[in-house]
Amino acid sequence: MQVTSTGSLSKRRPTRQIRVGDVAVGGGAPVSVQSMTTTKTADAEATLSQIYALAAAGADLVRCTCNEEAAAEGLARIVPRSPVPIIADIHFHYEMALAALEAGVQGLRLNPGNLRKVHEIRLVAGEAKDRGVPIRIGVNAGSLHPDLYKRFGGATPEALVESARMELAIFADVGFDDVKISVKASSVPLMIDAYRLASETFDHPLHLGVTEAGPPPSGLLKGTAGIGTLLAEGIGDTIRYSLTADPVEEARAGRQLLEVLGLRERKGLDLIACPSCGRAEIDVIAVARAAQEALGERNLPIQVAVMGCVVNGPGEAREADLGIAAGRKRGHLFIKGKIVRVVPEDEMVEALVAEAEKLVAEGVEARLAAADSGAEAEAEADRLALFEAKGPDANASEARVALIRKRHTGEDPPA
Ligand code: SF4
Numbered sequence: 571m572q573v574t575s576t577g578s579l580s581k582r583r584p585t586r587q588i589r590v591g592d593v594a595v596g597g598g599a600p601v602s603v604q605s606m607t608t609t610k611t612a613d614a615e616a617t618l619s620q621i622y623a624l625a626a627a628g629a630d631l632v633r634c635t636c637n638e639e640a641a642a643e644g645l646a647r648i649v650p651r652s653p654v655p656i657i658a659d660i661h662f663h664y665e666m667a668l669a670a671l672e673a674g675v676q677g678l679r680l681n682p683g684n685l686r687k688v689h690e691i692r693l694v695a696g697e698a699k700d701r702g703v704p705i706r707i708g709v710n711a712g713s714l715h716p717d718l719y720k721r722f723g724g725a726t727p728e729a730l731v732e733s734a735r736m737e738l739a740i741f742a743d744v745g746f747d748d749v750k751i752s753v754k755a756s757s758v759p760l761m762i763d764a765y766r767l768a769s770e771t772f773d774h775p776l777h778l779g780v781t782e783a784g785p786p787p788s789g790l791l792k793g794t795a796g797i798g799t800l801l802a803e804g805i806g807d808t809i810r811y812s813l814t815a816d817p818v819e820e821a822r823a824g825r826q827l828l829e830v831l832g833l834r835e836r837k838g839l840d841l842i843a844c845p846s847c848g849r850a851e852i853d854v855i856a857v858a859r860a861a862q863e864a865l866g867e868r869n870l871p872i873q874v875a876v877m878g879c880v881v882n883g884p885g886e887a888r889e890a891d892l893g894i895a896a897g898r899k900r901g902h903l904f905i906k907g908k909i910v911r912v913v914p915e916d917e918m919v920e921a922l923v924a925e926a927e928k929l930v931a932e933g934v935e936a937r938l939a940a941a942d943s944g945a946e947a948e949a950e951a952d953r954l955a956l957f958e959a960k961g962p963d964a965n966a967s968e969a970r971v972a973l974i975r976k977r978h979t980g981e982d983p984p985a
Contacts, residue, residue, distance in 0.1 A: 583804045585775045588704045588748055591655025591676030593630050595704075595750055596775025596807040601833045602630035603824035604777070604810040605817045606659065612640035614647035618886055620817065625653045625842060626873055626889045627818045628825025631808065633657040633679060639978050642669030646970035649674040650847040651882060657706070664690035669974045671697050679706040682737040683713035691737070695746040704748040705741070706777055709733045711755035711764075725755065727764040731771050738772075749774050750808065754781040758796040765800050775807035785814040790823055801831055838869040842890060843876040848964035850878030851896035851956070852915065860919045861894075870930045874922065880953050881960075884909060892929055894922045897952040902945075905934060909949040910941035 587597025595602055605624045609616040611634045621632050636642050636658035649656050657677035658670030662684050670678060671694075678698060685691060698705050711725035715733055722729035730753040741747060751774050753764040761780050768776060780796040783789035793811040800806045809827070811820040828834035843858035844850075858876040865874060875893030877883025880902045883895030888907025895902045901918035903911040903925055913921040929937050963969075976982060 581804050582807075583769055584773070585807055586773050588750055588775055590631055590657065590704055593655055595777075599807070601801065601806060601828055602808040603628050603821055603828065604631045604633060604657075604808055605629045605821040605824070606633040606635075606810070606812075608817055610641070611635055611644040611648070612638070614644045615885075617644060617648055618651055618882075619888070621648070621652050621654065621656075622842075622886045623818050623889045624821045626840075626887075627821035629654060629821035631655050631657060631677070633659050633677075633810075635659045636666045636670040636673075636675075637661065637663070638666070639669060639974065642666060642673050642974045643971045645670055645673035645675055646974065647965070647967040649676075650965040650967060651844070651886065653842060653844055653886075659708075660685065660694075664694050665978065667694040668697055669977060671701055671703060672974050672977060673970055675703065677704050677706065679708045680737070681708050681710060681713060682733050683710060683715050686715065688740055691740045692744050695741045696744040699744060699746040699748070702748070704750065705746075706750045706752060707734045707737045708777070709737075709751070709753045710781055711753075711757070711760060712781065725760070727753070727760065727767045730755070730764040731767045734768065735771065738774075750777050751775070752777040752779060754779045754812075756780060756782045756792075758792055761796045762799055765805055766803070769805045776805060777808045777810065778806040779810045779812055781812050783812050783814075786819060789813040789815070790819075793823065794827060798827060798831065801827075801833065838871055839865050840873040841865065841876065842873065842887065844878050844883060844886065846878045848966065849881050849956070849960060851880070851898070852878060852918075854878040857894075857896075857918060861922055864919055864923045865926055868923070868927065870926050872926060872930060874926060876922075879956065880949055881956050884949075891934070892922070892926055894918050897949070897956050900952065902949045902952070905929065905937055905941075908938060908941070909945045910937065911945050912942070912948045912952075 585596035607617050607620045655676035658675045659679045660667045661681050709730050714725045718729045734751045753768050755761040778797045780792045783792040797809050811823045813820050841862050846854040872891040875887035875890035877895040880895040880897030884904040884907050887893045893904050899915045901913045
């Protein structure tokens with residue numbers, strides 16, 4: 571019997587669709603890959619750098635912890651510059667969920683096992699509803715509500731699904747249903763049974779994961795056994811490997827699993843682009859589209875970044891093989907984050923294509939060695955001039971930070 575590569579696996583169990591920022595989840599959308607940052611969210615630059623690395627490795631969505639006010643303030647600075655939608659991970663403190671919404675996150679994850687007060691949950695759901703932000707009900711066998719643990723005699727599949735059902739009922743009190751659900755466990759058989767039951771019980775999109783799977787290779791095997799089994803049954807709309815490792819490995823594994831199952835296309839050329847923000851010096855969408863068209867025809871096996879500004883672009887996309895960032899009517903070509911050439915703005919795409927072909931033919935070392943000697947200095951001058959022109963708060967992140975502080979302390983920030 572001949573088995574085709576995408577045949578039966580492309581048949582998914584129907585779920586409703588939600589949107590996390592610009593990423594559709596469920597309802598026939600491609601299964602998406604998630605990962606989670608390990609940096610302090612308060613450190614916006616380090617977190618953004620990790621987010622870019624995760625996006626480059628295949629993450630469609632990235633979750634960051636929001637465990638303190640400084641983390642929420644970090645999110646206000648991260649969200650406008652992130653290449654992928656950001657989900658805030660909330661435990662215990664509903665105020666952190668409200669602050670993360672103020673920061674502009676595109677999704678929330680609540681743990682019903684440790685955020686238990688009904689009026690607080692309603693408050694968060696109401697605010698999420700007003701802002702059009704979806705919430706993941708993230709049930710976890712290890713932190714199941716003690717009452718449920720007692721009622722079901724342990725963290726059984728039924729107990730995990732009941733926890734999600736109860737949270738949905740609280741959300742329904744305020745008319746909120748923009749939800750995806752996870753019922754994770756570190757035991758693979760338990761997790762598989764819980765998701766099978768969840769899939770029969772809810773039509774909401776399901777986020778799959780084996781929690782606390784541990785370091786590779788055993789963590790990878792556990793994740794693949796649990797997530798892969800469910801995906802093969804048509805269950806699951808978004809996935810995350812939970813590894814005790816660099817999260818880039820999680821994103822890479824997630825992407826690879828979907829590719830080998832025929833649920834996502836294999837990548838040749840991988841073009842990434844920043845979302846554009848208050849610092850952008852070009853129409854990022856138009857330049858990215860032109861670059862995609864020109865490079866796509868050649869399908870070179872490299873990752874290329876199109877970045878809206880030279881202030882942050884080369885640093886944010888330092889993992890890309892090649893990139894271009896805009897500044898003062900010029901394009902700054904960079905290889906692995908190092909500026910190699912400065913070209914006029916209207917020659918950006920042409921220069922990018924020419925450099926991409928040389929890079930594939932000659933390799934990174936040779937092309938770094940062929941860099942224009944004055945390029946770094948020219949780029950630095952443009953970077954400083956732009957930074958001065960737009961100031962340190964081009965994205966009005968500080969205004970959001972002031973709102974977060976006001977919500978937290980009730981006081982107006984000092985002028
Ligand atoms: S315009 Fe600059 S700061 Fe804004 S997202 Fe793009 S590269 Fe980052």
